[in-house]
Amino acid sequence: MISEWIFYIILYLLAAVFTAFFAYCLYVHHIHQKYDHIPGPPRDNFLLGHSPSLTKALYSDDSLIYDLFLQWAEKYGPVYRINTLHYVTIVVYCPEATKTIMMSPKYTKDPFVYRRVFNLFGKRFLGYGLITAVDHDIWYRQRRIMDPAFSSSYLRSLISTFDEMSERLMDKLEEIANNKTPAVMHDLVNCVTLDVICKVAFGVDLNFLTQKDSPFQNAVELCLKGMTFDVRDPLFRIIPKNWKLIQQVREATELLRKTGEKWIQNRKTAVKNGEDVPKDILTQILKSAEEQNVTSTEDFEQMLDNFVTFFMAGQETTANQLSFAIMELGRNPEIYKRAKAEVDEVLGTKREISNEDLGKLTYLSQVLKETLRLYPTAPGTNRWLHEDMIINGIKIPGGCSVMFNSFVSQRLEKFFKDPLKFDPKRFDENAPKPYYTYYPFALGPRTCIGQVFSQMEAKVVLAKLLQRFEFSLVPGQSFDIKDTGTLRPKSGVICNIKQCS
Ligand code: HEM
Numbered sequence: 001m002i003s004e005w006i007f008y009i010i011l012y013l014l015a016a017v018f019t020a021f022f023a024y025c026l027y028v029h030h031i032h033q034k035y036d037h038i039p040g041p042p043r044d045n046f047l048l049g050h051s052p053s054l055t056k057a058l059y060s061d062d063s064l065i066y067d068l069f070l071q072w073a074e075k076y077g078p079v080y081r082i083n084t085l086h087y088v089t090i091v092v093y094c095p096e097a098t099k100t101i102m103m104s105p106k107y108t109k110d111p112f113v114y115r116r117v118f119n120l121f122g123k124r125f126l127g128y129g130l131i132t133a134v135d136h137d138i139w140y141r142q143r144r145i146m147d148p149a150f151s152s153s154y155l156r157s158l159i160s161t162f163d164e165m166s167e168r169l170m171d172k173l174e175e176i177a178n179n180k181t182p183a184v185m186h187d188l189v190n191c192v193t194l195d196v197i198c199k200v201a202f203g204v205d206l207n208f209l210t211q212k213d214s215p216f217q218n219a220v221e222l223c224l225k226g227m228t229f230d231v232r233d234p235l236f237r238i239i240p241k242n243w244k245l246i247q248q249v250r251e252a253t254e255l256l257r258k259t260g261e262k263w264i265q266n267r268k269t270a271v272k273n274g275e276d277v278p279k280d281i282l283t284q285i286l287k288s289a290e291e292q293n294v295t296s297t298e299d300f301e302q303m304l305d306n307f308v309t310f311f312m313a314g315q316e317t318t319a320n321q322l323s324f325a326i327m328e329l330g331r332n333p334e335i336y337k338r339a340k341a342e343v344d345e346v347l348g349t350k351r352e353i354s355n356e357d358l359g360k361l362t363y364l365s366q367v368l369k370e371t372l373r374l375y376p377t378a379p380g381t382n383r384w385l386h387e388d389m390i391i392n393g394i395k396i397p398g399g400c401s402v403m404f405n406s407f408v409s410q411r412l413e414k415f416f417k418d419p420l421k422f423d424p425k426r427f428d429e430n431a432p433k434p435y436y437t438y439y440p441f442a443l444g445p446r447t448c449i450g451q452v453f454s455q456m457e458a459k460v461v462l463a464k465l466l467q468r469f470e471f472s473l474v475p476g477q478s479f480d481i482k483d484t485g486t487l488r489p490k491s492g493v494i495c496n497i498k499q500c501s
Pocket of ligand 1: 130143309313314372377378381382440441453454
């Protein structure tokens, strides 16, 4: 009797699973019918859509997922479709649609994409911080409060800190030059940008150039790595061989948030004791909490979300840009010579760089812009299309994600002639300005808040490097790009360094 009951229960469950699966397949079919008039590569299979191709590209050693997006853009045109289960992403490269969508607050960030970094393998990560806040009002309130820490007058006052942190790098390079050992430039500039964000954003001086195997630095690195897998490969966490890394990423996330907790408490105590505190990002995070009357644990968690957000957004991106710039200067002697000549003319033997000096280093700005054209270190952003829209003559039904990818747009021949050539002249003041085809910092209301900050920092480091040292790339290294959440040079950019006479 009991076995008969069990038999019927199993039968019932199987029928329920089958019906649910069948209904889901019908839904996927309906979605295909709704969007299949939009051009796109053939799906790998009915249910998974293009995921097998995307996963293969993600784990490939010799190409990037963005190379695949670029190939598809060249083959299927400026509007194409990607399917993953029932989820549709429309990839868009037409300047007019880029302008319409990215410049308007009406099109919010895609909640399905940004919700995926709320947690990292189950541990709260970016939460509702400035990058991941999707709701316009919640985001705008935070952005408005953070803005003073990025105002031009406040940033101008930071020049001496950028200078001081870059001087540490110069000291380290002097030591390396004297020892006649090669310098792994990516690791070195990474320490500088970490020092800068700790000091400028949070008032803490850690001097990473003197630390070996810093747990904090490793934690930042691990979180970025974990982010790539957790966001892009839903099956990553169920494969046992990945469990060790997942545990390390969880611990790293916890370390970052615990550090944030400590620094926030220290600053609160300093304020309470009437100490003079800088108007930095941490002050703004506290102010934002104060305005919103923060009392609950959840509110405190939101402060930590922004702490982690600024570490993730504000450090690797700039370090990677600097590494790519050094790599390209090493590969292009003429460009190197011109940049150095400009630095020598503007700075001479002067040690301290001023804001006025930065303004005069126009060719160096062009080098940095061209670096981000060829190597946009944070290449993608997504918006949610809630209503129907005609893009490039194609009707796009509402209810899908729209992806803008600067790596692809900035490497398309039709927008940038001879796109793989590193040519800072493209950004000469007399050259035509790119029209919604160049967006390494995104565009519109959700544009990068740290754009000016990062470019001031990068310029100070690069100018000092060119002023004090001659560098050349150690032969035989790769010029490939590695995707670790942000884009960075695979080789680490290994240079022979000599002090300028
Ligand atoms: C070369 C350096 C940098 C690049 C290429 C870069 C790029 C970007 C991009 C593409 C976005 C949009 C992300 C998205 O839509 O998902 C963004 C947003 C953001 N970035 Fe940056 N970034 C850089 C440096 C910085 C720095 C130095 C900071 C802070 C000190 C920073 C803080 C942020 C924040 C908070 C956001 C979110 C802004 C908002 O939605 O209101 N970034 N960045």
